[in-house]
Amino acid sequence: MQLKEAFLELIRRAATDLPPDVEAVLQKAYEKEDDNTPAKNVFATILENVKLARKQSTPICQDTGSLVFYIDYPEGGKERDYRQAIEWATVEATNRQYLRPNSVDPVTGKNSGNNLGVNAPYIHFHQWDRDEVRVRLLLKGGGSENVGSQYKLPHPPLNAGRDLKGVRKVVIDAVKNAQGLGCAPGTIGIGLGGGRDTSYSLSKEQFFRKIGQRNQDPELARFEEQLLEELNQLEIGPMGFGGKTTVLDVFVGKQARHPATYYVSVSYNCWAFRRKTMTIKNGEVRYDD
Amino acid sequence: MTIKLKTPISEEEIRNLKIGDTVLLSGVIVTARDQAHKLMVEEKPEFIRPYLKESVVYHCGPVVRKDENGNWQFVSAGPTTSAREEPYQSIVIGEYNVRGVIGKGGMGPKTAEGLKKYGAVYFHAVGGAGTLIANRVKRVLDVFKLEEFGTPEAFWVIEVEDFPLVVTVDAHGNSMHKEILEKSSKIAEELINKNV
Ligand code: SF4
Numbered sequence: 001m002q003l004k005e006a007f008l009e010l011i012r013r014a015a016t017d018l019p020p021d022v023e024a025v026l027q028k029a030y031e032k033e034d035d036n037t038p039a040k041n042v043f044a045t046i047l048e049n050v051k052l053a054r055k056q057s058t059p060i061c062q063d064t065g066s067l068v069f070y071i072d073y074p075e076g077g078k079e080r081d082y083r084q085a086i087e088w089a090t091v092e093a094t095n096r097q098y099l100r101p102n103s104v105d106p107v108t109g110k111n112s113g114n115n116l117g118v119n120a121p122y123i124h125f126h127q128w129d130r131d132e133v134r135v136r137l138l139l140k141g142g143g144s145e146n147v148g149s150q151y152k153l154p155h156p157p158l159n160a161g162r163d164l165k166g167v168r169k170v171v172i173d174a175v176k177n178a179q180g181l182g183c184a185p186g187t188i189g190i191g192l193g194g195g196r197d198t199s200y201s202l203s204k205e206q207f208f209r210k211i212g213q214r215n216q217d218p219e220l221a222r223f224e225e226q227l228l229e230e231l232n233q234l235e236i237g238p239m240g241f242g243g244k245t246t247v248l249d250v251f252v253g254k255q256a257r258h259p260a261t262y263y264v265s266v267s268y269n270c271w272a273f274r275r276k277t278m279t280i281k282n283g284e285v286r287y288d289d
Numbered sequence: 290m291t292i293k294l295k296t297p298i299s300e301e302e303i304r305n306l307k308i309g310d311t312v313l314l315s316g317v318i319v320t321a322r323d324q325a326h327k328l329m330v331e332e333k334p335e336f337i338r339p340y341l342k343e344s345v346v347y348h349c350g351p352v353v354r355k356d357e358n359g360n361w362q363f364v365s366a367g368p369t370t371s372a373r374e375e376p377y378q379s380i381v382i383g384e385y386n387v388r389g390v391i392g393k394g395g396m397g398p399k400t401a402e403g404l405k406k407y408g409a410v411y412f413h414a415v416g417g418a419g420t421l422i423a424n425r426v427k428r429v430l431d432v433f434k435l436e437e438f439g440t441p442e443a444f445w446v447i448e449v450e451d452f453p454l455v456v457t458v459d460a461h462g463n464s465m466h467k468e469i470l471e472k473s474s475k476i477a478e479e480l481i482n483k484n485v
Pocket of ligand 1 (some may be wrong): 061063065140141142143144145167173181182183270271272367368369415417418
């Protein structure tokens with residue numbers, strides 16, 4: 001398979017085939033809700049939708065999001081080759097209705113019609129020591145992007161200081177403010193530390209984890225579990241209709257901060273958590289979730 | 290319990306609905322987003338009037354394609370955020386005699402007033418269920434302003450069958466969004482003050 005075709009298939013899978021770990025946690029959420037409630041019906045609809053999209057190879061959601069690629073490549077690889085392949089695949093995926101045109105110029109207001117634009121798709125390159133290429137793709141929905149938020153600690157309105165106790169407070173606040181608007185139940189990515197920009201990036205990179213995959217740091221792993229439990233006590237429920245599942249999982253990442261700053265970025269990923277990975281080794285392509 | 294509704298819908302049927310009701314909607318409805326709403330308020334076009342009377346506006350920017358026979362087909366068509374139509378919605382409901390609005394995220398006080406005044410409700414669709422909802426679209430009857438507005442913003446006149454919805458703002462001034470916001474805000478406050 002040619003590189004560009006491999007990318008096209010990656011995009012198709014991301015848009016139409018929800019990862020099994022996400023589907024499984026949605027199934028669990030369905031089973032937890034009481035019969036004949038709006039929440040139960042929503043989960044039933046979501047699950048049926050996921051199966052239909054996979055079967056028909058049509059987008060799970062009509063907002064196919066912004067494309068975010070993270071590429072790790074071995075020495076000798078050329079960024080230009082990957083970029084060209086991605087651009088071709090993006091245009092082709094749009095032609096085939098795997099993607100909706102979602103790239104708009106903020107000044108002219110014009111939609112490019114093919115998902116290309118300045119920094120669109122967004123590609124993050126990283127060279128590594130392995131002899132294989134790893135491509136991770138996230139399709140990030142616009143509605144859920146709108147409910148993300150960033151806090152600067154200390155945050156006096158909530159009495160939130162510069163420690164995990166303070167982080168806990170602002171995260172609860174962020175998810176409460178999001179209500180159902182980001183197509184709840186969402187997965188929450190949290191970035192601690194860094195500057196304003198890297199803090200948000202870190203929070204979004206968490207979405208390359210699988211549901212249930214805890215942070216390797218035991219303290220942060222416990223913190224994630226605590227937040228998951230507490231955020232679900234908010235009973236915002238799917239779509240904000242009330243219910244037992246408000247978030248599907250919580251991922252926290254940390255990085256060094258400047259002594260004067262303490263940022264907490266909260267990114268929200270809708271239930272349509274579309275991520276796929278592709279590995280290329282010795283010319284062979286393998287897809288994973 | 291699930292209530293089956295079919296357009297055209299009478300005022301009485303609408304006033305009987307209450308928040309939390311699950312509805313399966315069938316019949317002809319019309320998609321409209323920002324540009325379409327702006328047009329309906331500023332120019333009040335006649336072409337869309339017969340389709341909107343006692344019918345429903347759907348906030349949706351679909352992915353579409355043409356089948357082998359050249360007929361339009363909906364590929365993925367979930368709801369979009371409704372809040373953007375807040376400045377226009379109430380006027381559109383009154384002007385065109387609309388009985389319902391479908392979208393996601395709920396709407397503001399101006400729309401809630403309009404729903405009460407004219408006898409209409411806000412239906413919440415399942416955000417993200419694009420493929421499933423497209424499968425419930427049986428037929429595309431017509432499309433207006435396609436050239437000018439582009440696919441997502443055009444008026445798509447569609448016939449739906451068993452479109453799954455939940456009433457979240459009724460014609461009596463009740464809002465599920467308000468209730469859940471109040472309830473969850475209280476819980477959040479308690480959690481935040483717990484100081485664990
Ligand atoms: S928030 Fe996600 S599920 Fe909801 S409409 Fe946007 S992309 Fe689709």
